[in-house]
Amino acid sequence: MKRASEVADYVVVGAGSAGCVVANHLSADPSQRVVLLEAGNRDTSPWIHVPVGYFQTMHNPNFDWCYETAPDPGLNGRSLHWPRGKVLGGSSSLNGLLYVRGQREDYDHWAQMGNEGWSWRDVGPIFEELETFQRPGGGEGRGTHGPLQVSDPRLRRRICELWIEAAKANGYPYNPDYNGPVQDGVGHFQLTVNKGWRCSSAVAFLKPIRDRQNLEVVTKSQVRRVIIEDGRATGVEVQHPDGSRAVIRAGREVILCAGAIGSPQILMLSGIGDQAHLRDHGIAVQHDAPEVGRNLQDHLQARLVFKTREATLNDEVRSLFNKAKIGLEYALFRTGPMTMAASLVFGFMRTRPGLATPDIQFHIQPWSADSPGEGVHPFSAFTQSVCQLRPESRGTITLQSADPLVAPRIDPNYLATQTDRDTIVAGIEIARELARTEPLKSAISEEFRPRPDVQGYDEVLDWARMNSTTIYHPTGTCRMGPDDGAVVDPRLRVRGVQGLRVADCSIMPEIVSGNTNAPAMMIGAKLARMVQEDRRAGA
Template structure:
């Protein structure tokens, strides 16, 4: 097998975290970096146009198009799991929403024994990464690479939703202008990772400025197949490109950024993982780490569909030639309108699970809403022929845990993916409470003029049992798998608080798989934060190692 020249760092996966690492580490001209990406370059217009999310959702070129194993808690259904397969990874095909989570999420990470990951520790990295059009303040950055923009025009339907969320009694939340400020709770418009009408993926933000550097090599269509070890240290990566098997070696570290599905998959293929899984698949054991691939968490999305009483939805625009032309012209002339926004414009964070007196029981929001001014049978699907909108809810901190396990020694075979949704009573109760909360907002005085009929779940779904069955039959991922190489110091932890793999030198995992628990919201911004922090950790350890020598 031919051996390529050595690098200081090899980054596996050019996704939300990998692009950050490659861009930042290559800022030092004395540091040589190789970035491996299994997919192609991000050349499609549909990647860069915000509304192109609907096209890339099913693209065999830019999307892994994974499917879970049958989930017993979802009536044996397989759930479609799209993941990005291009420069930028899932940040190139996601819904663009910029949400960080709650202060309590990160303080909980620290309380679990992960020093340096409390909210006050990570806030500077959120700020460092962020280029918010509103400017800088105590919570936001203005000069970071990841551009964050407001949704320009207010929408009549979103305004009605925001007002309706204030009219539902004990569960009501106030209007908010910033879900990422002092408090997450509230209803309002999302900010998006867009800039002047274009998507701002991490490839655009961090990789494009670095592409001309002679010390950075970007290898696309390069599928990592295994790690190379020298004793108990990672010394390189095996990969295939153009039908040829190749090996790259590194002097410092291998940085796994392949995501919550493929980072544990690559570790298991390389002999790091649960003994029983590796023995069953015939993989020689390099280092036993029983937690690799375990602790899988995801946000289960429940989508309620409505027919709108007024022809003001994106369905109406997409279903007419005039509407399509108007959308196109708006974007071409001003870089505004639906093409510049994507799918979900507004949302809400609220406490939906209530006690017998109707009072919320969670200390912080336990449900997130995404409000889309369109409706379809599934996310990214063809819009309905009627005026429609969608209220989707997800439980923010699910208790259910699943797993990722390789099926064979073939790196090209997708692993076993078992999310195990709705496995606990809390998760089931919160899902039902979320559906009820969505219905309450839809029935609020502000929303009544806009609701012609509820399509899903529909008027026949009346009891809690009916609503739970609706969740089982219709729930889907909201694209936030995490936790499969979790941070910690207990026997099931995979990486330490510096993201170094336990028991193996020269190897870190830097992506959402390292999250010990799922954050309360969308995961792209936290993934970028984790990578920004990891850059400092990597540089600190390199300096300490040089001084020790």
């Protein structure tokens, strides 16, 4: 196993969606030495690169941290699996490949909260620079020369097209580009897929620069803590699989890109967090920062399943013969079900009049399963997944142990506010209404989950509590803000410690209205830009 050099200018912790972008941009200057550390393995498994491979990688400890939440009162005491990528590329190597920037108003709101430089006018061009949108003609604000390949799906299924028609019959417009000027409407998802292969952050941002002499990418190296001397981050302590430890010094900065769970955990293990909590675990306090690990937000999804009168992907993958046909189609043409993302069709809608922007998102899947990692149901069915885009509920990440190898405690605190409860109930009822609208209605043989006899606000809410699950978008635990209580300032510098920044979805003051992979990459690129600006300015 390769071991990192003992000294670098920048040490980047976490080779995930944001970390790969940070390493790419900072190492573009050959005078700056960058070490990128990843706790997981290299992305050599073919299941990572085949789009539908998330069925094999999620919940697999070779690729996934396999986190579990604490029992959640809002879910009637249930615990949830929280997959997070533990491999080169991070969660972009095992996610559902959906490319969603979020609403422009999300970023304008961040700026209105005092985060200068984070409005849509500031970040929109970064999204554009990162991507190559492969659709002929592109579109307003869409990139054509970036390393991240974004494409339309190579797979369509009739049940999803019927859902679109039912939505249109209910007054929802067809939107050919929800990443364009307007998010509202229904249509087909865009994917981080290039010619039938997954385009993870590692593929897009590391693979093309693997020969740079000033960049070291080191896997199987878990960071135990940031080393802080005289109020400055000077390096990290790393643990290797054999149990040995090493110190890697950072001449300029340490940059945490370990995600909304990993980054606050590392900060707390390093002595940055609520001082009482740190002392409870015997950790010397370097800086009292009570908000580290707070402000946790996630999109909770209610997955409604409908049995159908016509075949769906559940049927296509049931026999060995059909599986062989699917495999052959992919091998010959890079098309078919093996190119499938987690969902084919989207809907961005409002649950009530007066909302300025959509507050719920639908993910429509031509298959059904209890979990993507557990296989499909043994009957013809499809799924309407609906989630609240801007939850008010806030949870926490806290330490369970001072041992870095022990996962932190995750308390999502789902459905803790009346608005969140009202929104998920309304979303479920909209899904039911769409299912009872032609032409979709005729294709459905049974409302399977929930059953038709689940009626009224209280019963629907209880069903949601017993059946909803994460849609894998944890954010907010190292909140960015202009106030002294925020964990990082608008330039993503950790308050109270010099030479230390955070760049991942943990910095979001409020979760974006959509999937979080694309925003994570934008955050990485913006961080690198700010680091370079500050270096030139001598800051």
